[in-house]
Amino acid sequence: METAQDTIQQNEAKAETSKTLFKGTGSQVLLNGLIEEGVTTIFGYPGGAIMPIYDALYDYADKLEHILVRHEQGGIHAAQGFARASGEVGVVFATSGPGATNLVTGLADAQIDSTPLVCITGQVFAHLLGTDAFQETDVINITTPVTKWNYQVTDAKEIQEVLAKAFYIAKSGRPGPVLIDITKNAQLQLEEFPEYVKCNHIRSYRPKPKVRVEYIEQAAELINSAKKPFILFGQGVILGKAEEEFKAFINKSGIPAAWTIMGEGAIPTSHPLNVGMLGMHGNYGPNVLTNEADVIIAIGMRFDDRVTGRLDKYAKQAKVVHLDIDPAEIDKNVKAEVGVWGDCKETLPLLTNLVNENKHEDWLAKFRQYNQEEIDQVITPELYPTGDEMTMGEVLRNINEICGGDAVIVTDVGQHQMVACRYAKFNNTRSNITSGGLGTMGFGLPAAIGAKYGAPDKTVIAIIGDGGFQMTPQELGTIMQFGAAVKILILNNRFLGMVRQWQQLFHDKRYSFVNITSPDFVALAKSYYIEAGKVDERANLRQALETMINHEGSYLLEVMVGRENNVFPMVPQGMSVSEIRLK
Amino acid sequence: MSTEDKIKYTEDTVDLEGKQEYTITVYAENRIGLLNRIAIIFSKRKINIESLNSSASEIEGIHRFNIVIHEGYEVVRKLARQIEKQIEVLKVYFNTNEEIIWQELALYKVSTDEIAEKVTVERLLRQYGASAVVIRKDYTVFAVTGHREETDALVKALEPYELIEFVRSARVAIIKDSAGFHEKLKEFEAFEPGEELVENEFLEKGQKIFTM
Numbered sequence: 001m002e003t004a005q006d007t008i009q010q011n012e013a014k015a016e017t018s019k020t021l022f023k024g025t026g027s028q029v030l031l032n033g034l035i036e037e038g039v040t041t042i043f044g045y046p047g048g049a050i051m052p053i054y055d056a057l058y059d060y061a062d063k064l065e066h067i068l069v070r071h072e073q074g075g076i077h078a079a080q081g082f083a084r085a086s087g088e089v090g091v092v093f094a095t096s097g098p099g100a101t102n103l104v105t106g107l108a109d110a111q112i113d114s115t116p117l118v119c120i121t122g123q124v125f126a127h128l129l130g131t132d133a134f135q136e137t138d139v140i141n142i143t144t145p146v147t148k149w150n151y152q153v154t155d156a157k158e159i160q161e162v163l164a165k166a167f168y169i170a171k172s173g174r175p176g177p178v179l180i181d182i183t184k185n186a187q188l189q190l191e192e193f194p195e196y197v198k199c200n201h202i203r204s205y206r207p208k209p210k211v212r213v214e215y216i217e218q219a220a221e222l223i224n225s226a227k228k229p230f231i232l233f234g235q236g237v238i239l240g241k242a243e244e245e246f247k248a249f250i251n252k253s254g255i256p257a258a259w260t261i262m263g264e265g266a267i268p269t270s271h272p273l274n275v276g277m278l279g280m281h282g283n284y285g286p287n288v289l290t291n292e293a294d295v296i297i298a299i300g301m302r303f304d305d306r307v308t309g310r311l312d313k314y315a316k317q318a319k320v321v322h323l324d325i326d327p328a329e330i331d332k333n334v335k336a337e338v339g340v341w342g343d344c345k346e347t348l349p350l351l352t353n354l355v356n357e358n359k360h361e362d363w364l365a366k367f368r369q370y371n372q373e374e375i376d377q378v379i380t381p382e383l384y385p386t387g388d389e390m391t392m393g394e395v396l397r398n399i400n401e402i403c404g405g406d407a408v409i410v411t412d413v414g415q416h417q418m419v420a421c422r423y424a425k426f427n428n429t430r431s432n433i434t435s436g437g438l439g440t441m442g443f444g445l446p447a448a449i450g451a452k453y454g455a456p457d458k459t460v461i462a463i464i465g466d467g468g469f470q471m472t473p474q475e476l477g478t479i480m481q482f483g484a485a486v487k488i489l490i491l492n493n494r495f496l497g498m499v500r501q502w503q504q505l506f507h508d509k510r511y512s513f514v515n516i517t518s519p520d521f522v523a524l525a526k527s528y529y530i531e532a533g534k535v536d537e538r539a540n541l542r543q544a545l546e547t548m549i550n551h552e553g554s555y556l557l558e559v560m561v562g563r564e565n566n567v568f569p570m571v572p573q574g575m576s577v578s579e580i581r582l583k
Numbered sequence: 584m585s586t587e588d589k590i591k592y593t594e595d596t597v598d599l600e601g602k603q604e605y606t607i608t609v610y611a612e613n614r615i616g617l618l619n620r621i622a623i624i625f626s627k628r629k630i631n632i633e634s635l636n637s638s639a640s641e642i643e644g645i646h647r648f649n650i651v652i653h654e655g656y657e658v659v660r661k662l663a664r665q666i667e668k669q670i671e672v673l674k675v676y677f678n679t680n681e682e683i684i685w686q687e688l689a690l691y692k693v694s695t696d697e698i699a700e701k702v703t704v705e706r707l708l709r710q711y712g713a714s715a716v717v718i719r720k721d722y723t724v725f726a727v728t729g730h731r732e733e734t735d736a737l738v739k740a741l742e743p744y745e746l747i748e749f750v751r752s753a754r755v756a757i758i759k760d761s762a763g764f765h766e767k768l769k770e771f772e773a774f775e776p777g778e779e780l781v782e783n784e785f786l787e788k789g790q791k792i793f794t795m
Binding site: 140141144145148149150151152169202203204205259326327328409 | 597611612616619620623627660661664665667668670671672673770771772
């Protein structure tokens with residue numbers, strides 16, 4: 001832990017600030033540190049082992065807003081939503097034992113979706129460690145595989161340095177969740193502390209490499225020689241805050257660009273070179289043409305199996321240029337001809353300088369051709385259904401028409417998620433918040449609460465299925481108490497729809513435990529003093545959605561949609577992306 | 584080693600699935616919990632660690648792990664990148680057996696009576712390069728350092744004579760082509776590391792020592 005460099009930094013800090021020592025407890029110095037790091041909002045839940053921190057927090061109410069969630073999982077998902085909407089680090093407090101273990105799902109979600117979080121957990125007194133004390137759990141070892149970094153503090157003198165490192169690690173390089181476990185004695189410990197010094201270097205950690213120009217040149221050469229180049233972009237563009245650099249790159253090169261669901265919104269849906277969504281339920285053209293492109297330029301994406309389908313039949317004809325900040329991603333799933341390791345905020349402008357201006361008209365026409373086919377066979381029937389039953393797609397179309405693409409859409413996991421990602425319009429970055437890598441049902445509601453704090457001026461709509469909503473409905477209590485104006489849209493098909501779809505298509509329609517019943521969601525919301533409504537016929541849909549969106553404060557709307565609607569197109573598991581089915 | 588020998592050697596060590604022994608060398612901060620963080624990178628992928636040694640390195644305060652696994656090149660390279668990604672890991676190398684000098688230490692406890700009667704201690708010492716660490720009336724402890732086959736050979740030889748206890752250490756390995764870590768560490772400590780360190784390593788073909 002103690003590195004020479006850190007010690008030097010600390011000593012220097014001490015020397016400079018010997019006059020401005022702060023005398024207080026570990027808890028106070030922790031909160032001071034959070035303020036120094038620019039934290040304004042904390043999502044948390046108190047308990048025995050974190051009580052000294054909560055005691056200190058009592059005096060910080062004017063500087064730190066603490067949102068009392070109803071479950072620690074809700075707390076961490078809220079922090080994720082906050083981080084994703086704002087681009088800042090999300091902060092969570094939880095107590096030891098069950099409080100800490102309840103964070104694990106959120107940590108895993110944040111780890112796989114590269115979301116910057118700093119989680120503070122209380123821990124039993126240091127002298128009780130290893131004694132199976134009340135609410136003791138080995139949170140460091142439990143969370144090791146699902147954190148970018150974690151550390152147990154047993155002495156208050158470590159707190160400042162560890163906190164500074166935690167924020168630096170969480171947000172630099174490829175972001176991720178960090179957990180600090182603080183024993184109760186360290187929280188209580190009275191000490192004289194030096195001034196807080198932010199961390200900007202750890203000798204064993206290289207968040208951002210110096211970009212090597214020769215690889216940019218090789219990449220540009222390949223791109224310039226391509227007849228059918230194709231860009232696949234992911235959340236790296238958003239995490240790198242490189243949306244403008246990315247736009248400049250595609251505008252100049254004229255290369256069609258398709259997104260992973262984590263990258264959605266990095267460029268507006270309406271951008272002429274935005275050809276749509278990749279992967280299992282992505283658009284027809286981008287999937288089929290992945291296997292026709294001659295050069296694939298992957299930017300800040302990691303070739304997840306939901307994107308690639310069957311890997312040995314994935315883009316075998318293409319030469320791949322892979323831009324990523326994490327060297328472990330390059331060549332992990334798909335071999336790169338040229339790997340450009342670096343922050344795309346730096347690499348993209350260099351690449352833009354070297355690529356030729358181009359239009360790729362014929363190649364783009366192919367995307368349009370496939371798109372037309374998809375519009376005719378899938379999209380129009382989904383967005384403008386003629387049957388009696390409402391479709392999820394038509395709900396999304398109405399939201400697009402009402403919000404014009406300016407809302408933040410937070411989704412849970414399942415059919416509604418795929419429909420929302422496919423059809424929601426986005427004008428702005430950081431507007432699509434979803435659990436991508438982990439696929440965490442129950443993510444939607446708490447993440448939407450966090451997103452509202454992260455983007456208070458935006459309309460935040462949580463789109464959730466009837467199954468996912470029942471995983472974390474307790475967070476209605478958080479909305480009730482703190483008033484986050486989240487619009488909750490439950491798309492109720494009275495099934496665990498995605499699993500049902502698979503059972504229908506691949507398991508001979510043996511519907512095994514997908515038939516889920518629901519409470520009266522309207523009554524449930526009202527019991528939390530949240531306004532609510534329900535729609536079961538098309539005639540009332542538009543008005544109900546407008547009421548929800550225009551309502552001041554939170555509102556829950558339940559929309560009854562067709563029971564056995566399927567999400568198409570679909571690349572069945574184990575199939576190639578070019579074998580995508582339209583029905 | 585002549586080219587011919589080398590080919591033969593490679594044929595001997597790479598199995599039909601393209602797997603062979605790789606020794607991974609990890610330079611890292613000496614921090615509680617880091618061993619677990621590294622170990623789970625293997626267990627997550629259901630890869631068995633054949634041998635693991637954690638020790639001091641040539642630089643004070645920097646720890647050196649030697650991890651031996653039997654895997655294919657691609658897998659090892661990916662593992663190495665995942666390890667190097669850990670915050671407190673400075674650098675990871677991986678090498679085939681040809682590229683390293685390595686040793687393991689084994690201790691053997693045998694009944695003194697038994698060997699005194701049935702085999703001469705002297706012969707064992709000579710034949711297996713063993714040294715007698717302790718000679719007591721009731722037992723004798725031999726030590727052998729060498730490769731796995733060598734330490735195994737003495738186990739075989741001692742089996743008929745009541746091998747009371749046997750233990751073998753993890754592998755420790757030195758990379759033949761390595762110039763040590765002193766210079767690299769300076770780079771790491773600098774705020775703006777030089778090119779040598781921040782190279783796009785996986786594309787660096789001309790390096791003598793393989794990194795990534």
